[in-house]
Amino acid sequence: MKRLINTAAVVATAMLLASACSAGSGGDSGSSGFEFWSFTGINQKADVEVYRKAHPDVPVKLTEVGSTTETAQALTAALAGGKVPDLVLIQGDDLPKFMRSPENFVDLSTLGADKMKGDYLDWVLKQSTTADGKVIGIPTDVGGMAVAYRKDLFQAAGLPTDRDQVSKLWPTWDAFAEVGKQYVRATGKPFLDNTPTSIFFQAVNQGTERYHDADHKLSYDRNPQVKAAFDLTLKVFGTGISAKQSSFSTGWTAGMSKGDFAVVSAPSWMLNSIRTNAPGTAGKWDIATIPGGSGNWGGSYLAIPKRAKNPRAAWAYITEMQSPAGQLAHFLSQGSLPTTPSVYTDPQLVGRTDPFFSDAPIGRIYTQSVVNIKPFYIGPDDATIGSELLNTLTSVEQGKVDPANAWDTALTNVRNALRG
Amino acid sequence: MTITLSPAPAAEATSRPGRYRHTQQGWRERLAPYAYVAPFFLLFFVFGLFPLLFTFYVALFDWDPIGERHFVGLANFAQLVHDPRFWGAMRNTFSIWLLSTVPQLLIALGVAHLLNHVRLRAATLFRMSVLVPYVTSVAATTIVFAQLFDRDYGMLNWFLELLGFSHVDFTASVWGSHFMIATMVAWRWTGYNTLLYLASLQAVPRALFEAAAVDGANGWQQFRHITVPALRPIIVFTVVTSTIGGLQIFTEPLLVNPVGGLTCGAARQCQTLTLFLYEQGFGRFHFGYGAAIAVVLFVMVVIVATINYLLVTRIRSERR
Numbered sequence: 001m002k003r004l005i006n007t008a009a010v011v012a013t014a015m016l017l018a019s020a021c022s023a024g025s026g027g028d029s030g031s032s033g034f035e036f037w038s039f040t041g042i043n044q045k046a047d048v049e050v051y052r053k054a055h056p057d058v059p060v061k062l063t064e065v066g067s068t069t070e071t072a073q074a075l076t077a078a079l080a081g082g083k084v085p086d087l088v089l090i091q092g093d094d095l096p097k098f099m100r101s102p103e104n105f106v107d108l109s110t111l112g113a114d115k116m117k118g119d120y121l122d123w124v125l126k127q128s129t130t131a132d133g134k135v136i137g138i139p140t141d142v143g144g145m146a147v148a149y150r151k152d153l154f155q156a157a158g159l160p161t162d163r164d165q166v167s168k169l170w171p172t173w174d175a176f177a178e179v180g181k182q183y184v185r186a187t188g189k190p191f192l193d194n195t196p197t198s199i200f201f202q203a204v205n206q207g208t209e210r211y212h213d214a215d216h217k218l219s220y221d222r223n224p225q226v227k228a229a230f231d232l233t234l235k236v237f238g239t240g241i242s243a244k245q246s247s248f249s250t251g252w253t254a255g256m257s258k259g260d261f262a263v264v265s266a267p268s269w270m271l272n273s274i275r276t277n278a279p280g281t282a283g284k285w286d287i288a289t290i291p292g293g294s295g296n297w298g299g300s301y302l303a304i305p306k307r308a309k310n311p312r313a314a315w316a317y318i319t320e321m322q323s324p325a326g327q328l329a330h331f332l333s334q335g336s337l338p339t340t341p342s343v344y345t346d347p348q349l350v351g352r353t354d355p356f357f358s359d360a361p362i363g364r365i366y367t368q369s370v371v372n373i374k375p376f377y378i379g380p381d382d383a384t385i386g387s388e389l390l391n392t393l394t395s396v397e398q399g400k401v402d403p404a405n406a407w408d409t410a411l412t413n414v415r416n417a418l419r420g
Numbered sequence: 421m422t423i424t425l426s427p428a429p430a431a432e433a434t435s436r437p438g439r440y441r442h443t444q445q446g447w448r449e450r451l452a453p454y455a456y457v458a459p460f461f462l463l464f465f466v467f468g469l470f471p472l473l474f475t476f477y478v479a480l481f482d483w484d485p486i487g488e489r490h491f492v493g494l495a496n497f498a499q500l501v502h503d504p505r506f507w508g509a510m511r512n513t514f515s516i517w518l519l520s521t522v523p524q525l526l527i528a529l530g531v532a533h534l535l536n537h538v539r540l541r542a543a544t545l546f547r548m549s550v551l552v553p554y555v556t557s558v559a560a561t562t563i564v565f566a567q568l569f570d571r572d573y574g575m576l577n578w579f580l581e582l583l584g585f586s587h588v589d590f591t592a593s594v595w596g597s598h599f600m601i602a603t604m605v606a607w608r609w610t611g612y613n614t615l616l617y618l619a620s621l622q623a624v625p626r627a628l629f630e631a632a633a634v635d636g637a638n639g640w641q642q643f644r645h646i647t648v649p650a651l652r653p654i655i656v657f658t659v660v661t662s663t664i665g666g667l668q669i670f671t672e673p674l675l676v677n678p679v680g681g682l683t684c685g686a687a688r689q690c691q692t693l694t695l696f697l698y699e700q701g702f703g704r705f706h707f708g709y710g711a712a713i714a715v716v717l718f719v720m721v722v723i724v725a726t727i728n729y730l731l732v733t734r735i736r737s738e739r740r
Binding site for chain 2: 069073076077079080097098100101104245246248249250251254255258260384387390391392393394395398399400401416417419
């Protein structure tokens with residue numbers, strides 16, 4: 001009931017603000033407010049509420065457009081010739097497409113981003129900086145990596161349950177596969193949700209280069225690191241520890257609730273997905289470090305379109321909410337990982353635990369995985385290449401592609417996709 | 421629809437006395453009918469015809485909606501011919517269309533015949549309940565069906581296991597996923613077509629059925645020699661509309677297998693042409709390539725609908 005009232009209040013406020021905005025935009029071009037497009041499901045409202053409380057004179061019109069992809073699509077349509085927002089959140093995977101046409105966005109270094117550069121992880125900011133130094137987006141969060149495992153199932157299989165001991169079990173992916181085999185022998189049940197997402201997408205993000213070489217040329221077909229991650233995935237699949245449930249499918253959700261697999265690779269944003277898809281498993285999970293030690297998957301950026309009516313107001317919001325202190329506050333309330341390393345040693349972040357995951361110190365575990373990352377170049381086609389490689393590996397799991405031909409099939413699929 | 425109403429305009433035409441034509445009327449009155457239909461045509465030009473023609477134009481470009489665009493002539497179409505993903509989508513589209521449309525119309529015909537039976541009790545209840553799937557949200561239907569067909573936890577596989585068969589991974593295989601989507605489409609549209617058939621069946625004089633019964637015709641003979649011939653015009657209509665709809669199935673493949681993004685599965689096993697179009701145009705922002713797919717789809721629908729129309733009308737005239 002309380003939530004309902006809150007929602008009603010927010011909706012009513014939003015409508016009031018909307019009418020105030022549209023009334024103001026008629027004659028008063030120097031209005032102090034701005035329009036903000038974000039995704040659904042990440043509770044952006046909470047951040048905006050904080051800002052509204054601090055600045056009651058600044059009307060913020062928040063629109064939760066849809067999923068990350070839908071938001072990027074709406075932004076594309078808007079940039080192509082519609083009404084653009086003043087501020088927009090872009091997911092990391094979608095960013096390279098927009099980086100290809102930087103003229104659509106305000107170069108944030110003209111507003112003062114160059115002075116804040118030192119606040120952010122350099123490899124994260126590098127992804128939103130063009131070759132000639134234009135800053136297109138300010139990173140709001142990163143998707144550090146870890147592994148979520150079921151303590152109760154580990155105990156039943158005779159494996160250690162303490163998160164530090166579990167982390168020590170798998171310094172490498174090969175050791176991880178060995179633990180999986182042990183689990184399967186003891187229980188007769190699969191160990192891991194699937195290999196394409198839980199192995200390939202993690203391992204390929206741990207390299208020093210991904211689908212491009214140092215000169216930003218496509219190298220997915222000759223980079224030994226990509227091939228190694230691909231072969232590793234096939235090898236782990238061959239050991240028979242996979243439940244073959246594709247991430248986010250109905251079977252994946254059901255299997256997670258029923259405890260039909262014990263381990264899921266979990267970028268920081270995945271924790272929320274586990275929490276909502278398997279609410280009955282609260283307290284049974286714990287979090288260990290990822291084999292290989294580091295990695296990032298996900299994260300988002302705030303950008304200001306060139307035709308924004310009020311870029312100053314949007315920039316004021318960015319500087320306040322995305323400062324190290326702002327990101328720390330956001331982490332403490334919402335759980336997404338800051339991009340500002342100065343707060344990684346803050347006692348509040350280090351001491352932050354999550355009861356759903358047996359009070360695991362999520363702040364400490366996840367920040368460890370992102371500080372040592374070597375940045376690699378991400379191009380506009382990376383999302384396409386990644387999903388074609390992932391899809392081929394999924395076909396292997398579904399028995400539709402022979403593992404022996406998988407690499408050739410994958411390269412053919414990528415080439416077809418890049419041509420189109 | 422116009423086909424079923426054909427007696428009405430004819431009656432109107434004969435009853436219209438000639439003197440109207442001779443009356444000198446003002447230009448206002450002569451223009452009035454055009455003014456009345458104008459709103460539709462204006463909206464059609466803006467939201468129907470213009471986008472259609474503009475799609476043809478975009479198909480000739482390498483068109484990035486927020487970046488550069490280059491004229492490439494027919495290169496998009498040439499590329500399409502050599503794109504295995506396009507031919508896969510073509511196969512999927514036709515297969516799903518056939519698997520859904522044929523059984524759907526046959527079942528609708530049978531159900532309409534049963535619902536038209538004189539001795540049917542609570543007829544309105546049954547007639548209305550066939551429409552329930554049609555008013556259910558497609559998204560909701562799709563999510564429920566995806567769960568029913570699930571490999572490990574689906575009800576269908578639970579039954580298969582009871583009967584001693586091993587589990588079938590419907591979503592992963594080509595035919596399994598086509599069967600699954602076709603079932604959803606048929607489930608949704610059978611009731612709608614049943615009501616169309618029923619409406620036109622009710623215009624058939626009861627006396628025909630009664631006379632046939634008196635002459636000793638059984639149910640099947642009545643169905644074959646009275647129901648089907650009486651329904652021929654509406655059958656043509658439903659075949660054409662369900663062809664147009666069936667070749668453009670989108671929501672079901674989009675939602676049934678969200679794994680792999682916009683491809684309806686890891687191997688694009690159930691990606692239809694409309695979904696491929698969407699993937700290229702709005703997933704990857706290749707507007708030109710997407711538009712080329714749209715043009716091909718448009719041409720294909722016109723051709724198939726025409727062939728269907730000719731086939732069905734020819735069967736009609738032969739039987740007469």
